[in-house]
Amino acid sequence: MTWDILCRVVDNHGDLGVCWRLAADLAARGEQVHLWCDDASALAWMAPQGRAGVQVHPWPQATPAGGLGEVVVEAFGCEPPMAWLQAFGQAAEPPVWINLEYLSAEAYVARCHALPSPLMAGPAAGRTRWFYYPGFTPDTGGLLREPDLLQRQAAFDGPAWRRQQGLAAGDLVVSLFCYEPPALSALLQRVAMAGAQLLVTPGRASAAVRALPHPPGLCLHWLAPRPQPEFDALLWACDLNCVRGEDSLVRALWAGQPLVWQIYPQDDGAHHDKLQAFLDWLQAPPSLHAFHAAWNGLAAPELPPLSAALLGEWRACVQAARDRLLAQPDLVSQLRDFAAEKR
Known part of the structure; x- marks a missing residue:
């Protein structure tokens, strides 16, 4: 047709x-x-x-x-x-x-x-x-899912990708694609305390990070604009993906890594119900609910440490949701x- x-x-x-x-x-x-x-x-x-x-x-x-x-x-x-x-x-x-x-x-x-x-x-x-x-x-x-997505993801060489970005295989790596989340300063603090690497996408995310004071020890990587397949690879390679809007949320779900979503804010507050509905479908654990509330300005901008146990809990949640989606x-x-x- x-x-x-x-x-x-x-x-x-x-x-x-x-x-x-x-x-x-x-x-x-x-x-x-x-x-x-x-x-x-x-x-x-x-x-x-x-x-x-x-x-x-x-x-x-x-x-x-x-x-x-x-x-x-x-x-x-x-x-x-x-x-x-x-x-x-x-x-x-x-x-x-x-x-x-x-x-x-x-x-x-x-x-x-x-x-x-x-x-x-x-x-x-x-x-x-x-x-x-x-x-x-x-x-x-x-949801949009190309027929060859799983094959491309299975063939992806994460350690090689990290080396090309100047990252070590054992680094804790966080990607940031956001608007101006109220808890961004708290995230920068948690990234620095964890000794993690923060990969900042261009546009509003990089502008928001540049506008804030940077805590000691914060490791930043300023990314250039990238084609959609390379954005997918970024999500596959990171240990935590902070995403925004619709397209990147779907791609983060397919990546199967821990994710935090900044929903597009609406003046009438309708995005609150939309966010809650997504978290309910995701079967998000209380820690992920709480992080999303702080990230989206629905609670005080306080974030927990990015511990291995926390990210492991979130990864299990996202991968279970991914399995449900792949059956559809x-x-x-x-x-x-x-x-x-x-x-």
Whole structure:
């Protein structure tokens, strides 16, 4: 099938990260994909080699010369251009129109996944938009997971990767990909006290770390932007991954290492329930619940020592969750079947 994916970058390029992984995974399975984005500049470092089968275009003002694809994916409710809505309404055989929603572990996801949304007015009146919800349970749309992910991970040489970064095999290594967490200063203290190495990603994480006083003995490594496969390798190689947003959370789950998630903050506080739902699904032990509360500003910014026992408990939790996810179909497999069924 031919696919059009519409993406608007809100901030931090997370939307584009998800859309690129979706486009690349579809193309790897033989689909032809057109990715339409209002700011694709981050692909210069996120996917510098591109991907056979994926064509990237600026945000459209008109319908494509060759017409719309057989499937149109509207990522995160970005709303197609008016010309596309008109094309939906006029087509004898309109594309399957799918709204790919944000990831959540909340109960509404299973209730709303795959529901139709008929349009009652406007140029696309009479057509149907389908809601597709990624999720963590079998009654949702699943998570992005490339068919060769496990093979790539099994072939990964962690000690060699560490040597290339100037790290020793026995070092305690923490990756930091965050916004501005209230407990960041406390984390820097704990990293220094543990004699750990902190790998700081560029952008908001590095700016946040530079803005704080550094405790004695803190070992920092400032990372450059890296393509998505190399970001995966970073997560595989670290002993604790501090991640943010949606895409990196999923990749940290596949990595199977201890993780701490900074959820995207919302002004109305809705992210509190979303975080709690994820931790409940994760079956997080009390220590991981408490760390997330402090990290996300829901409790005093006090963090426990990064002991081997603590990280071992978290690793067992994440790996059990990973096993549950691996027993479920991935998002692209389900999405292809869903689109074929609706055609």
